[in-house]
Amino acid sequence: xxxxxxxxIFGVFRFKEDIVMKHVKTLNExxxxxxxxxxxxxxxxxxxxSACKTSCTVANQKCEKKGKRGR
Amino acid sequence: MVHKxxxxxxxxxxxxxxxxxxxxxxxxxxxxxxxDEEGNFDQMGAKEAGLDDEKSMEAVEELIAxxxxxxxxxxxxxxxxxxxxxxxxxxxxxxxxxxxxxxxxCRYCFAHGGEYMGKREIMxxxxxxxxxxxxxxxxxxxxxxxxDYFGGEPLMNFETVKEITEYAxxxxxxxxxxxxxxxxTNGILLDDKKMEYINENMGNIVLSIDGRKEVHDKVRVxxxxxxxYDSIVNKFIKVARSRNxxxxxxxxxxxxxxxxxxxxxxHLADLGFEQISVEPVVAQESEDYALxxxxxxxxxxxxxxxxxKILEARKNGKWFNFFHYMIxxxxxxxxxxxxxxxxxxxxxxxxxxxxxxxxxxxxxxDPKYKMGDVxxxxxxxxxxxxFVKSNIYTKEPCGDCWARFYCSGGCAxxxxxxxxxxxxxxxxxxxxxxxxxxxAIAIKAREALDEE
Numbered sequence: 001x002x003x004x005x006x007x008x009i010f011g012v013f014r015f016k017e018d019i020v021m022k023h024v025k026t027l028n029e030x031x032x033x034x035x036x037x038x039x040x041x042x043x044x045x046x047x048x049x050s051a052c053k054t055s056c057t058v059a060n061q062k063c064e065k066k067g068k069r070g071r
Numbered sequence: 072m073v074h075k076x077x078x079x080x081x082x083x084x085x086x087x088x089x090x091x092x093x094x095x096x097x098x099x100x101x102x103x104x105x106x107d108e109e110g111n112f113d114q115m116g117a118k119e120a121g122l123d124d125e126k127s128m129e130a131v132e133e134l135i136a137x138x139x140x141x142x143x144x145x146x147x148x149x150x151x152x153x154x155x156x157x158x159x160x161x162x163x164x165x166x167x168x169x170x171x172x173x174x175x176x177c178r179y180c181f182a183h184g185g186e187y188m189g190k191r192e193i194m195x196x197x198x199x200x201x202x203x204x205x206x207x208x209x210x211x212x213x214x215x216x217x218x219d220y221f222g223g224e225p226l227m228n229f230e231t232v233k234e235i236t237e238y239a240x241x242x243x244x245x246x247x248x249x250x251x252x253x254x255x256t257n258g259i260l261l262d263d264k265k266m267e268y269i270n271e272n273m274g275n276i277v278l279s280i281d282g283r284k285e286v287h288d289k290v291r292v293x294x295x296x297x298x299x300y301d302s303i304v305n306k307f308i309k310v311a312r313s314r315n316x317x318x319x320x321x322x323x324x325x326x327x328x329x330x331x332x333x334x335x336x337x338h339l340a341d342l343g344f345e346q347i348s349v350e351p352v353v354a355q356e357s358e359d360y361a362l363x364x365x366x367x368x369x370x371x372x373x374x375x376x377x378x379x380k381i382l383e384a385r386k387n388g389k390w391f392n393f394f395h396y397m398i399x400x401x402x403x404x405x406x407x408x409x410x411x412x413x414x415x416x417x418x419x420x421x422x423x424x425x426x427x428x429x430x431x432x433x434x435x436x437d438p439k440y441k442m443g444d445v446x447x448x449x450x451x452x453x454x455x456x457x458f459v460k461s462n463i464y465t466k467e468p469c470g471d472c473w474a475r476f477y478c479s480g481g482c483a484x485x486x487x488x489x490x491x492x493x494x495x496x497x498x499x500x501x502x503x504x505x506x507x508x509x510x511a512i513a514i515k516a517r518e519a520l521d522e523e
Contacts, residue, residue: 019132019133019136021133021136022129022133023095023096023098023099023126023129023130023133024093024094024095024096024099024130024133024134024137025093025094025519025520026091026092026093026094026137026142027083027091027092027093027094027400027515027516027519028090028091028092028400028401029091029401030089030090030091030092030400030401030402030403031089031090031091031141031142032088032089032090032149032403032405032406032409032476033088033089033141033145033148033406035403035405035406035407036148036149036152036405036406036407038405039404039405039406039407039408040152040155040159040405040406040407040408042159042160042161042163042213042407042418043213043214043215044215044404044408045164045215045217045251046163046164046217046413046414046418046419047412047413047414048164048166048219048413048415048419048431048432050253050275050277050320050394051277051320051322051346051348051394052348052350052394052413053255053322053432054181054324054350054352054353054433054482054485055350055351055353055478055481055482055485055500055504057394057395057477057478057504057507058404058408058409058412058413058476058477058478058479059397059398059399059403059404059409059476059477059478059508059511060394060395060397060398060399060511061404061408062399062404063399063402063403063404063405063408064215065405
């Protein structure tokens with residue numbers, strides 16, 4: 001049986017804002033969704049032009065707007 | 072979608088659709104199993120498993136808090152961007168096949184000795200200039216244009232490279248375009264004069280070397296069968312130093328014959344190179360050097376070993392970059408880029424010595440994929456559409472794959488050559504890509520933990 005997390009855990013309603021993280025460390029504040037608004041300029045390098053030529057890795061490409069996307 | 076993995080001794084959870092990465096302790100890693108795709112917690116399941124103690128519940132609370140901060144269980148909202156990509160896509164990068172000829176006969180070469188199953192020929196300056204005119208026209212409002220001098224071996228026709236470069240710079244100025252050049256070379260014909268011109272004019276140089284001498288010389292051979300390592304290695308070291316260890320790559324290929332490829336990466340690092348790429352060979356299984364499914368456990372082990380070696384070297388003050396472990400967790404490429412991948416056939420195209428246009432270098436001389444030529448200056452819309460309409464949502468295994476935003480659905484050429492369908496990715500490559508992304512993230516996690 002599943003319970004929506006917005007309700008309760010074992011009958012106790014929790015206020016998440018006050019939680020001190022003891023079990024999880026978040027490594028980055030990335031949010032790909034924010035890039036929908038400020039991305040898409042198309043000025044970046046084509047991935048095959050870097051060192052690739054037989055595979056496709058996009059994650060290691062640089063954003064031309066680095067530092068300007070408001071993230 | 073959340074992907075959890077335990078790599079290099081670190082437990083991580085990647086929130087696929089936001090790109091957020093969390094380092095988990097043992098209990099939070101375990102409790103993540105009691106959440107469904109939507110992030111709903113299975114309270115009864117946890118209780119039945121005896122995981123309803125205080126610590127487990129603390130971990131659950133933290134995971135729920137992350138969900139509420141849109142850092143866990145976020146939804147894939149990017150499907151709607153596909154039509155934007157299809158409409159706005161313009162050709163802005165060309166791979167110019169300066170020479171369909173080569174002074175090496177590397178066993179694994181997809182260009183088959185530089186000829187691409189066609190005839191030996193070199194590009195004339197006129198064809199190169201037409202290609203520049205073509206990309207200026209096609210690139211619309213895009214300012215940055217990429218030109219990659221490729222082959223065969225482009226240094227066999229270097230005067231043409233120079234003539235095209237000067238023409239592109241002049242025309243770029245007239246049309247408000249910023250041309251960025253890359254050259255890929257095996258190094259045999261590299262000399263100080265060429266190096267000087269390349270350093271002055273090209274933003275990137277890719278230097279082909281496979282690693283250890285015995286590995287390199289077994290595959291990268293001259294016409295007479297002799298190895299090429301000794302002829303190139305010192306020149307490559309000089310190039311790297313002359314570019315202050317930036318804006319270049321030494322780029323190798325590993326095959327079934329060197330599944331201990333971490334040794335090749337470390338050999339290159341020991342030679343002083345700081346920008347290193349060593350990639351898996353792509354070849355049909357009929358070739359004895361081709362990678363096979365049964366090699367994957369060994370390859371995964373080797374990627375782990377390589378990651379540990381990189382971490383150890385960096386701890387000891389020796390920094391170098393491995394191309395496939397590069398990942399910017401704070402400012403990755405935008406969602407549009409993550410959907411468009413390499414852009415073959417609609418953002419990127421290859422031009423042969425005679426001026427024919429193909430979706431990318433790997434399709435050259437396959438008549439089914441000839442898109443046009445630089446003289447007519449138009450591309451076949453039907454072929455372009457095949458490429459522009461293919462994305463992570465049209466490729467069946469990608470929609471459910473946690474790594475889809477990192478590879479953008481993989482290499483179109485590999486999918487077609489291995490599975491005859493652009494929407495059927497080459498799964499062996501997928502498995503290796505996933506392993507590399509896990510290692511790349513785990514390296515960041517380990518470095519973050521070490522800093523504490």
